[in-house]
Amino acid sequence: MIDAMRESLLAYGNTGLVAWVVLKILVIAVPVIIAVAMFVYWERKVIGWMHVRMGPNQIGPFGLLQAFADVFKLLFKEIIQPSSANKFLFVLAPLIALVPSFAAWSLVPFDAGLVLADVNVGLLLLLALTSLGVYGIILAGWSSNSRYAMLGAMRAAAQTISYEIPMGFALVSVMIMTGSLNLTEIVMAQAGSKGFLDWYWLPLLPMFVIYFISGVAETNRAPFDMAEGESEIVAGFHVEYSGSAFAIFFLAEYANMILIAFLATVLFMGGWLSPLQGWITADVAWVDWIWKGGWQWTFIKAFLFSFFYLWFRATFPRYRYDQIMRLGWKVFIPITIVWVVVAACLKYFGLVTIGA
Amino acid sequence: MTFELLCFYFFGTVAVVAALSVISVKNSVVAALCLVLTFFSMACVWLLAQAEFLGVALALVYVGAVMVLFLFVVMMLDVDFAPLREGFVRFLPVGVLVAVVMLVEMLMMIGVRTLQTPPSEDPAMLAGMSNLEWLGYTLFRDFILPFEIAALILTVGLIAAVTLNERKRSHTKLQNPSRQVMVKREDRVRLVKMAAEKKGEAAP
Numbered sequence: 001m002i003d004a005m006r007e008s009l010l011a012y013g014n015t016g017l018v019a020w021v022v023l024k025i026l027v028i029a030v031p032v033i034i035a036v037a038m039f040v041y042w043e044r045k046v047i048g049w050m051h052v053r054m055g056p057n058q059i060g061p062f063g064l065l066q067a068f069a070d071v072f073k074l075l076f077k078e079i080i081q082p083s084s085a086n087k088f089l090f091v092l093a094p095l096i097a098l099v100p101s102f103a104a105w106s107l108v109p110f111d112a113g114l115v116l117a118d119v120n121v122g123l124l125l126l127l128a129l130t131s132l133g134v135y136g137i138i139l140a141g142w143s144s145n146s147r148y149a150m151l152g153a154m155r156a157a158a159q160t161i162s163y164e165i166p167m168g169f170a171l172v173s174v175m176i177m178t179g180s181l182n183l184t185e186i187v188m189a190q191a192g193s194k195g196f197l198d199w200y201w202l203p204l205l206p207m208f209v210i211y212f213i214s215g216v217a218e219t220n221r222a223p224f225d226m227a228e229g230e231s232e233i234v235a236g237f238h239v240e241y242s243g244s245a246f247a248i249f250f251l252a253e254y255a256n257m258i259l260i261a262f263l264a265t266v267l268f269m270g271g272w273l274s275p276l277q278g279w280i281t282a283d284v285a286w287v288d289w290i291w292k293g294g295w296q297w298t299f300i301k302a303f304l305f306s307f308f309y310l311w312f313r314a315t316f317p318r319y320r321y322d323q324i325m326r327l328g329w330k331v332f333i334p335i336t337i338v339w340v341v342v343a344a345c346l347k348y349f350g351l352v353t354i355g356a
Numbered sequence: 357m358t359f360e361l362l363c364f365y366f367f368g369t370v371a372v373v374a375a376l377s378v379i380s381v382k383n384s385v386v387a388a389l390c391l392v393l394t395f396f397s398m399a400c401v402w403l404l405a406q407a408e409f410l411g412v413a414l415a416l417v418y419v420g421a422v423m424v425l426f427l428f429v430v431m432m433l434d435v436d437f438a439p440l441r442e443g444f445v446r447f448l449p450v451g452v453l454v455a456v457v458m459l460v461e462m463l464m465m466i467g468v469r470t471l472q473t474p475p476s477e478d479p480a481m482l483a484g485m486s487n488l489e490w491l492g493y494t495l496f497r498d499f500i501l502p503f504e505i506a507a508l509i510l511t512v513g514l515i516a517a518v519t520l521n522e523r524k525r526s527h528t529k530l531q532n533p534s535r536q537v538m539v540k541r542e543d544r545v546r547l548v549k550m551a552a553e554k555k556g557e558a559a560p
Contacts, residue, residue, distance in 0.1 A: 124413065132419065134424055138424065154428065157425075158428070164421065322531065322533070
């Protein structure tokens with residue numbers, strides 16, 4: 001059906017090609033936006049339960065429409081520009097924050113063959129795209145011409161650079177194991193007959209933990225949300241933003257969070273592979289994805305990881321700035337450097353089976 | 357005109373314009389951002405030339421890390437750059453001369469003749485590998501010694517930079533986070549037992 005649609009659009013020449021590309025982008029972008037809206041609702045609900053509160057419960061059944069009400073409120077509010085802000089960069093900054101976080105979604109494989117861009121250097125491209133998002137934050141901080149925003153931006157820049165290194169090493173170990181940077185091949189390398197023990201989380205356990213913690217730090221979320229630190233610098237880099245400009249920052253941050261959850265799934269938890277792989281062989285319609293694997297597993301695992309974000313936020317107090325830097329440079333980087341060598345040895349001596 | 361050629365002209369124009377504005381823009385932060393744009397469009401040009409790894413590595417290393425730190429420094433510096441740029445027009449001939457000499461040197465190194473001959477077949481394609489695999493095999497098998505030497509030189513440079521910058525400061529207060537974490541209640545709080553005061557006694 002998809003091929004037929006592609007053919008019918010390409011028949012119109014260049015216009016059809018553009019339409020096809022736009023369609024592909026929308027197929028990814030629209031669900032991401034809706035997922036972000038529902039994730040915000042879920043976050044407020046979960047944190048509410050953890051605080052023994054109700055959470056949003058007024059708008060729609062169970063408060064389900066709360067997120068959309070918030071969106072409409074933000075969209076209709078006035079965007080106030082500080083009088084001595086750099087006008088051009090002030091408007092550009094939210095867009096720069098948004099574009100890389102959406103572009104990275106095109107690389108995520110949801111199922112075998114279900115990926116928008118099956119790139120050979122996928123892993124590297126992901127790292128590059130996620131590191132571009134920090135420009136939005138820095139520019140927002142600088143162009144607002146406010147001390148609080150500036151401090152938030154400086155903190156965000158230092159933190160993102162620091163945690164990119166352990167994150168990169170974690171990706172290197174995955175790359176060593178697989179021998180490829182292609183995300184689909186990375187998932188297929190985790191297939192096997194030992195169920196969930198075949199996934200990379202087991203041989204690369206420290207890397208897996210460090211990757212996820214670095215992901216939390218990279219997206220500036222609690223307990224590493226020094227860039228926003230309400231108690232010290234009001235709201236950090238977006239203190240001068242209001243209305244839809246603020247909404248775009250919000251969207252980019254949450255899209256990044258969900259992306260990190262999906263990536264942790266794909267890189268370390270076997271993507272769409274089933275945790276029961278190889279243990280059950282039966283053919284039953286509708287439910288055999290449970291042991292054969294399918295996109296459902298990707299979403300279940302990613303949902304679990306995104307839940308960890310909320311759990312962390314409700315559980316841990318915010319780190320002190322020097323503690324964040326110490327954790328990144330003095331704890332994570334040495335551990336990852338050692339484990340890259342360990343991973344190479346595991347691979348070289350054939351202690352880990354790669355692929356089915 | 358093919359789509360690729362159109363993209364090449366677009367990215368090439370953006371790169372040239374951005375590179376020119378790096379040296380002509382007044383605001384130093386905007387100049388740094390123009391440099392970012394130059395790097396980014398060059399990365400796109402390399403992607404078009406099917407050097408995927410180089411293109412993405414350029415975006416990752418220079419745009420994603422080096423320029424962020426550079427912006428960091430430029431934003432923190434409280435320097436008025438206007439006087440530094442005053443001699444821009446006066447020194448322009450010298451700059452152009454240096455640029456021309458560099459161009460001539462580059463042409464001598466690469467050779468004018470290679471510019472006229474059509475490019476040879478993509479070696480990665482000939483070997484039947486992806487660009488990335490071919491680069492990896494070439495770098496780590498055929499050129500392992502130069503690669504290692506380059507890595508060693510960079511490490512030495514890194515250590516030298518750190519040593520040059522490290523100086524003893526006398527009046528700094530340092531925290532030891534591992535000791536802070538290990539602290540126990542007994543180290544900080546002492547519970548003192550006191551006899552209860554009795555009724556009727558005059559308070560001191």
